Amino acid sequence: MNAHFQRQEKRGNARRGSVLLIVLLTLVFATSALLLFIEKASTDLLVPIREADASRLRLEAYSALETTLAVLEDFREVAEGLHSPAEGWGSPLEFAGYEPGEGRTVEVTMEDESAKLPLPAVKPEVLVALLKHWQVPQMEAERLADSLLGWIKKDHTPTAIGAPTTQDYETAALPFLPPGRSLRSFAELAAIEGVRQAFFDEAGNPTELYQRFTETFSLYRYDSPNINGGRLEPLLAQEVFDEQQLQRVNEYLSGAGTYQTQGPGFFKSTRSIAAVAGGQPSKLDYGMTVQALRITVTVREGLSSFRLSTVVAPVEGGAKVVPPSNVATTNGEPTEGTGSTPSTTTPSTQTTKPATAAASNTPATAVPEAVDLKYPFTFLEIRENDKTVPPPAQSDEPIA
Secondary structure: OHHHHHHHHHHHHHHHHHHHHHHHHHHHHHHHHHHHHHHHHHHHHHHHHHHHHHHHHHHHHHHHHHHHHHHHHHHHHHHOOOOOHHHOOOOHHHHHOOOOOOOOEEEEEEEEHHHOEEHHHOOHHHHHHHHHHOOOOHHHHHHHHHHHHHHHOOOOOOOOOOOOOHHHHHOOOOOOOOOOOOOOOHHHHHHOOOHHHHHEOOOOOEOHHHHHHHHHEEOOEOOOOEHHHOOOHHHHHOOOOOHHHHHHHHHHHHOOHHHOOOOOOOOOOHHHHHHHHOOOHHHOOOEOOOOOEEEEEEEEEOOEEEEEEEEEEEOOOOOEOOOOOOOOEOOOOEOOOOOOOOOOOOOOOEEEOOOOOOOOOOOOOOOOOEEEOOOOEEEEEEEEOOEEOOOOOOOOOOOO
8 A cells, every 4th residue: 555655646746747847948938938028129119219319319409500500600790701610619509608408418510611622613633633642643643533524524525545435334234324413422433434443442442542532522512612621732732832831821720830829820811821821822722711511419318319410501602512413514513504503401491471361262281481581501411310311392382
């Protein structure tokens, strides 16, 4: 009997052990599934969380931008144009006493885009001189210049040996035609035969020549670069300035060397340039005011951040964007009869009035009359977290 009871007890213990093992395995699988679900849910929530953070910080960024533009406009009116941050507008938020929201920090940086050479109006001899200054051999420099000018100017006839022609593009594996207008993005350089091989390596990575080119040229159209921006390498390349003249000008602009006690300076006339550099400043072909300004606003709150990057230009005498592809250019300007300068994205330039029921036959959904606010700047480019903001759709049709 005792042996029988012992056997029964062993079977019962074995069954209880099996049940316990099954329960433990179930708990392990359930816990693993729960952890995987939590991890996936956390990943899926990252996008909505980031969008929510961007939405909260976006308003702060645009508020800081509007404050910055208001300060710039005050200085522009007093000085009859913006010349250099040395005038006092280098820290606009501090000047205006701007206070960000609690727990937030706002940083504004500015770069004079118009200190670069305007690519749409580049002259062949300037382009060749720069390429030679960057250690490109004479024949290769002429070929590169011809290749680029054949892309951005409709009626350009290449003269350098090996420069591509329209027929070369038409007979390519994927036939296309050069647009006949200046670049709208530096990425276009990869499509230009001859230029692609010099500006990109075999893996498609930008070369040093590409970096120097993009740091020297601007994609926007304006009359002349601002000498107060301090990008004077083209003057050295063209032998307009020698090394000593260039050093004196840089020291004057930065407040270094013999101008250390004076602090950063800026030029407002060719006479002042002659007093510092000597020579004949009238031959510089440079201006002295900002025609395009790149403003970057960064808002931070804890681990969250929002970055707003814009390029603005004064309404009068400021830079313009490159015309559309269907508007051919010759010397960087739209060809007469082919179209006008394209409109640019200009937020806040217009506001609307409430629609009135003055006539019974006027639909309630008709587009209301716009009022010009005479906004002092044109927005040439807007990027939010490095994503381009598309311009608003414009239509004369009633809104349905």
